[in-house]
Amino acid sequence: MIIAVDGPAGAGKGSLCAALEEHFGFARLDTGLLYRAVGMKVLRGGGHPEDAAVAEAAAHALEFSELDDPELRSDQAGQAASQVGAVPGVRAALLDFQRDFASNPPGGAKGSILDGRDIGTAVCPEAEAKLFITAPLDVRAQRRYKELQSRGHEAIYATVFEDMKKRDERDSGRADAPMAKADDAYLLDTGDMSISEVVAAALQFIESKTK
Numbered sequence: 001m002i003i004a005v006d007g008p009a010g011a012g013k014g015s016l017c018a019a020l021e022e023h024f025g026f027a028r029l030d031t032g033l034l035y036r037a038v039g040m041k042v043l044r045g046g047g048h049p050e051d052a053a054v055a056e057a058a059a060h061a062l063e064f065s066e067l068d069d070p071e072l073r074s075d076q077a078g079q080a081a082s083q084v085g086a087v088p089g090v091r092a093a094l095l096d097f098q099r100d101f102a103s104n105p106p107g108g109a110k111g112s113i114l115d116g117r118d119i120g121t122a123v124c125p126e127a128e129a130k131l132f133i134t135a136p137l138d139v140r141a142q143r144r145y146k147e148l149q150s151r152g153h154e155a156i157y158a159t160v161f162e163d164m165k166k167r168d169e170r171d172s173g174r175a176d177a178p179m180a181k182a183d184d185a186y187l188l189d190t191g192d193m194s195i196s197e198v199v200a201a202a203l204q205f206i207e208s209k210t211k
Contacts (some may be wrong), residue, residue, distance in 0.1 A: 001024075001026070001110070001111035001128050001129070001210070002103075002111065002112050002114070002124050002126070002127040002128060003020060003024075003026065003063075003111065003112070003113045003128070003130075003131070003206060004113035004114055004115075004119035004123070004127035004129070004130045004131070004185075004191045005017055005020075005083050005113065005114070005116075005118035005119065005130075005131045006085065006115070006116060006117055006118065006119050006120050006121070006122050006130070006169070006182070006185065007115075007117075007132050007133035007179075008079065008134060008136055008140065008164075008168050008169075008171065008172075008179065008197060009140060009144065009167055010135065010139075010141065010143045010144045010162055010164060011109050011133040011134050011135045011139030011140055011190055012133055012135065012143075012190040012195065012198055013024055013115045013133050014030065014115070014123065015195050015198075016131075016133060016195070016199060016202055017030070017113050019195070019199045020202065020203075020206070022112050023199075023203065024108070024110075024111060024113075025109065025112070026105065026109050026110065026111035026112055026113050026204035027106050027109040027111070027112045028112070028113040028114075028115075029074025029098065029101045029102075029107035029112065029113070029114045029115075030115055030116075031094075031098055031114055031119065031123070031147070032078075032081060032115070032116055033067045034062065034067070034094050034097065034098070034119075035081035035082075035084055035085045036072040036073075036078065036081040036089070036113075037062055037066045037069065037072055037082070038055060038058045038059045038090060038094070038136060039055075039069055039077055039079075039081045039083065039084045039144075040053070040068070040069065040071060040072060040076075040077050040080060040085045040131035041061070041062065041078055042054055042080065042084060043076070044057055044060045045058070047204070049079075049080040049168075050083050050084075050086070050087070051085045051088045052089060052090075055084040055087045055089070055090050056087060056089035056090055056093060057081075058090075059084070059090040059093035059094055060065070060093050062093075062094075063180055064152050067134065068083055071150075072078055072113055074153075075123045075125040075148065075153075075160075076162075077161065078162070078164060078167065079166075079167065081168045082095060082167045082171055083168075083170070085117070085150065085170075085171065085174070086170055086176070088175070088176040091128040091176055091177055093123075095122075095123065097144045098114060098116075098119075098123045098124075099124065100115070101118070102114055102117050102123070102124050102127075102150040103186070114122070114127075114207055117178075118172050118177040118179060118180070119176070119179075119181035120181075120182035120184075120185050121177065121180055121181075121182045122177035123137075123177075125182070127210045128209050128210075129186075129205065129206045130182050130184055130185035130186065131185055131186045131188055131205065131206075132181040132182070132185040132186070132188065133188050133190060133198075134186050134187070134188070134189055134190070135191040136191050137161070137164060137165060137168065138161065139191045140164060141157065141161040141164050142157070144160050144164060145157045146190075148160070161193075174210070178190045186189075186202075186205045188202065206207070
């Protein structure tokens, strides 16, 4: 079984997917890490994430071990990921990796969970269960602001808000595989929900797909 989870930054995809992974025992891939790793690879090489040739070369050279880099969780990596993600050649280079993971989950798992921006629409349109997780921009920015503070990072809410707004615009406005809700995806607005309520709603939907 393939579970596709899409949505903007700060909507709660990570927490939900962690809970789904524990519940089902499926293999999980945070596809955003692929793009973050490519973005950081470009930056560390002295390039610009919007330079198509440099970004594509970094995507082709990406190794799975690079996904363990703790710096991939930084805001800098998130911005770079959104920029390289707008390069069609980068998306093409990473597409096969994602599809292979979905079809052949590692560790003998009986299913896979992929979360990102275009899983249900472009990467795995055949997924049995698709969810689109969202929340108002101000709520998502506040969550991200608190997360950065909890990690000891200095953060200014207004800056976090503007950065997230730009990412949303870039992710939903790109020409190649823009972030969008698949027609058959379950829309879940987590703005006024606790994580337990989000997980319960998602499980109810997913299990309805297995009957």
